[in-house]
Amino acid sequence: MARNPSETKEKLLNAFDELLDEHGTAGATLDAVAARAGVSKGGLLYHFGSKAELIRGSLERLELLVAEDVEEMKAAGERLHYHYLETSAEVGTALDRSLIAAGCLALENDDAKAALRTTREAWFNTLNDHLGDADLAMTIQLIGDGMYFNQNFGLSQDDALAHVKRILKRLGL
Amino acid sequence: MARNPSETKEKLLNAFDELLDEHGTAGATLDAVAARAGVSKGGLLYHFGSKAELIRGSLERLELLVAEDVEEMKAAGERLHYHYLETSAEVGTALDRSLIAAGCLALENDDAKAALRTTREAWFNTLNDHLGDADLAMTIQLIGDGMYFNQNFGLSQDDALAHVKRILKRLGL
DNA sequence: GTCTATAGAGGGATAGAC
């Protein structure tokens, strides 16, 4: 749907995701989103007829970004699982912002919950295909989830990653 | 502070945490909290003079519950890290509800963020003291965080736990 | 395509009765 959106629509979605990321759902009001995107509330509501549509737009974009990310993972070849963990703690990328936004929305919105479930399945399948070991795939995914979760609370995950990599070595990875 | 609160105060805190858990911050209005606790909004505001005080009350109770949980972990002896992972995916306990509530609040509230950081430190220190291995302690904590995170999106973590336990065996735990 | 103005609903908080 949002495959070829106008520039203003993109700016609005960016503003929405950023505000969710920084201040949670309470901070992501239509007023605030419009102001950050540099348009008026009326302008916003021309592009997205309601807040529900804005949410849909954000979730649809997440889907696209995840599909791109899965391709990138596959391009990492033998390092696929390392690439996954390294990017789990990444901050400031479009995917990261979009994912945090969905995480905020998921607390109050079932569509967002479903989108996150789908996302997780895509990653698990990619890890599992690569490793051929569901135990390892699930464990690595959980570690990635943990790093993502913590990064959300302002905890640096740099040394966390170092700890985890040493454990992966012990597992022969 | 909240060491000997009135019964009504406890009922209000329970209602607040439950509503945060079920519907996020948007659903946890003073009206809704009061209604679920079986009092009027005025009644609520007698006990907690503002929404900020209600939040403080919830976070203070979390602190108590975490301290209790750490004692329980220590009581598990050699199974300490297993006990930690098994209870990470637990649903419906007072601690679990309180923790999810704090997770909701943390998106918009810095005190809640700080409370979660403190909580994580307490658990990490307990795991690290027991295992004597920071790499393992950090990895197990991240896995626990991951399970907690997923459980938040309605994903059953029963088989996740089974996968992880097999990996722990490979690590000699 | 973007703006202002405004209606209508709901949330937080205060005042005062019981």
Place this chain on the structure above:
DNA sequence: GTCTATCCCTCTATAGAC
């Protein structure tokens, strides 16, 4: 200690000008 009534503010959404 708990209630009702009410005020004010903010939020979503609509109407209509440019």
